[in-house]
Amino acid sequence: MTRSTSAPERDSRSETDSPSIAVVGGGAVGVTAAVDLASRGADVTLYERGDLAAESSGRAAGVLYDAYAEDVDAALAARAMERFRSFGRSLPGFTFTPCPYVIAVREGDPDADAVPSMVDRMRAHGRDVSVVDPSDLADRFPISVDDLAVAAVAEGAGWCDPASYVAAMGRRAHDEGVAVETGTAVSLTDGDVTALRVDAEGGSAPETREFDAVVVAAGAHTADILAGAGIAVPVVPYRVQALTSRIAYDGPMVYDATAGVYLRPHPTGLLAGDGTEPVAADPEEYDRAGDDWFVESVSETLRERVDAVGGEGPDVERAWAGLCTATPDGDPLVGPVGPVGDERRGRVDGADRLFVAAGWQGHGFMRAPATGELVAEGVLASLGGDESEASASPWIDAFAPDRFDGDETVEIVEGMSIEGRLEG
Ligand SMILES: Cc1cc2nc3c(=O)[nH]c(=O)nc-3n(C[C@H](O)[C@H](O)[C@H](O)COP(=O)(O)OP(=O)(O)OC[C@H]3O[C@@H](n4cnc5c(N)ncnc54)[C@H](O)[C@@H]3O)c2cc1C
Known part of the structure; x- marks a missing residue:
């Protein structure tokens, strides 16, 4: 369901019976998540404050590999490579x-x-x-x-050329029915984690829109955006x-x-x-x-x-x-986010509603096809809210955003280093 406080009220759930999901960030991760959410039936709006691939994804080197030593990293990378190969055959422009x-x-x-x-x-x-x-x-x-x-x-x-991946997935997002809103910066509002303040270029007044779920995949801006809702994440x-x-x-x-x-x-x-x-x-x-x-x-x-x-x-x-972006343990934050025990966590009917996907330590592009898919499946499973099926949740424990105490330090090291791979 999507609601806007300054535009006439609309209730997309009554029209489509699909969860309305905002994805914040039109980089490789956000655009893949948007495509995969929409292809699974969600009503998706993708917000990008500049153009698609405006930030890290448009500046990446496009080195893609599956050579990881940790089990979850290797599995994710294998899936990402499988999808890159498949997109190479089927995604026009890539x-x-x-x-x-x-x-x-x-x-x-x-x-x-x-x-x-x-x-x-x-x-x-x-x-x-x-x-x-x-x-x-x-x-x-x-x-x-x-x-x-x-x-x-x-x-x-x-x-591959990373910008061409994002552009091609952006076209696929349109084809899947995603509302792609570029030139539109959004921020979280303190008090309701799924109400977004939407600020489109062109001088129109900002509006507040409400979604069933929000995914923040805003790369280097992720910590700043979540801080707007009083949520601290160690993504540097x-x-x-x-x-x-x-x-x-x-x-x-x-x-x-x-x-x-x-x-x-x-x-x-x-x-x-x-x-x-x-x-x-x-x-x-x-x-x-x-x-x-x-x-x-x-x-x-x-x-x-x-x-x-x-x-x-x-x-x-x-x-x-x-x-x-670096994190305290070198692993990303992918999953539901919010201060545990805080009423702003955004739980409705037992389901998490605010999600993050960030902190790639230099490996975000090569894993994006798998991460976007993971986010899509995880968000929809979480919105399903069936706690009895928690063991079937696709979220990866090693990437759980709430695994930190809050007093960790973040050491910035070169992402591809042997040491980094071994610590994985
Ligand atoms: C020089 C360089 C080389 C690299 N080489 C590789 C490589 O070979 N392989 C690899 O895997 N990774 C590489 N990386 C890392 C890779 O670029 C990132 O891990 C990856 O692109 C992250 O994708 P993302 O979608 O999470 O973030 P981004 O691509 O940064 O996307 C986030 C988007 O969010 C948008 N945004 C921010 N704030 C807001 C807001 N308030 N409202 C709306 N939108 C907002 C931004 O404009 C941005 O477009 C490289 C990075 C660099 C800089």
Whole structure:
């Protein structure tokens, strides 16, 4: 049911008998959740304050893999890759390019010792990942291996253009009947977690609209939005960077774990990145240009790692920065949210009504097809409100938004690191 206090009252439930659900955030997670909710019969409105993919999803590198050591991460990533492949065949405007993903650790890096057991754990979850001798790697791929102690190859990986995914899913959202309201910033109102203050561009007066459920998938803005309803979540934005180069590159995706740099083929030649800035960033005001130190350090890694670059330098086409989000334990927050015991938690007839999906630690895009699906199934199960079927709930305990005490610290670390994968 959707109600507006400044527009004539309408009761969409009486028209459609479908739950009305607002999704806040038109990035990869929000737009996927909106499509999956609508395809399951919900009456969905997707709010995006700018254009679709205006923030992190439009700035992501599009590195996609399933090489995770933890069981829930591996399962989610496997499902995401399955959907990316399927969308590559069926979603107009979206292309998935299969490409192996190499994890490389240099001589002298203590993380080298952890790679075989990490790979064993990935394989135990059915992921097609193998430890390879660096010299065998050189036989297969055009990359330098002389300084490597160990490497692993994930075969089930690939890459895509993230903005094209969001745009294509946005069109599918229209087709599924989602009301896609871009240029519309929303905020939560203190006191009723499912009443949204809706502020459309163009000078019209803000209105308050009420929904059966609200999903906040607002990336780096998530904590600020939930704070509007008095709800604190430990989701901290931080800045990361990427660049594109005109150097022709037709090799695998490579993560040089020792340098903390990843690279992949790109239509202009090559895309490389990480450049994590280990401090909290202000999502309203951060520098969107790549730093000189980042360009220099990536250039050095490319000279060392990619044969094609040789001594010519990476011929940078563009360097940029965007935001990722960290949490105290490196896992995201996906599920119902609210201060436990507070009457504002939003429980109606036993069902949770306010949900969050954020805190991806640099892996939000590659898992979005699975996360959006999880959110859709979880929200609808929660709205069903059948406590007796709690064991059938799709929500993942490790991602429960209420698992924190509130006094944890958030350490900002590079998302793809070996350490991060092992702690998963
Ligand atoms: C340089 C870079 C490279 C990256 N590379 C990868 C990669 O290779 N693989 C990977 O998996 N991840 C990568 N990431 C991380 C990835 O971009 C994010 O994890 C992912 O895009 C998060 O998607 P999201 O939908 O949660 O957030 P976002 O894409 O940020 O979407 C949130 C949306 O909410 C909107 N919004 C905010 N406030 C409001 C409001 N009040 N009302 C309405 N709308 C609002 C924003 O405008 C935004 O469009 C990278 C990130 C960067 C910056």
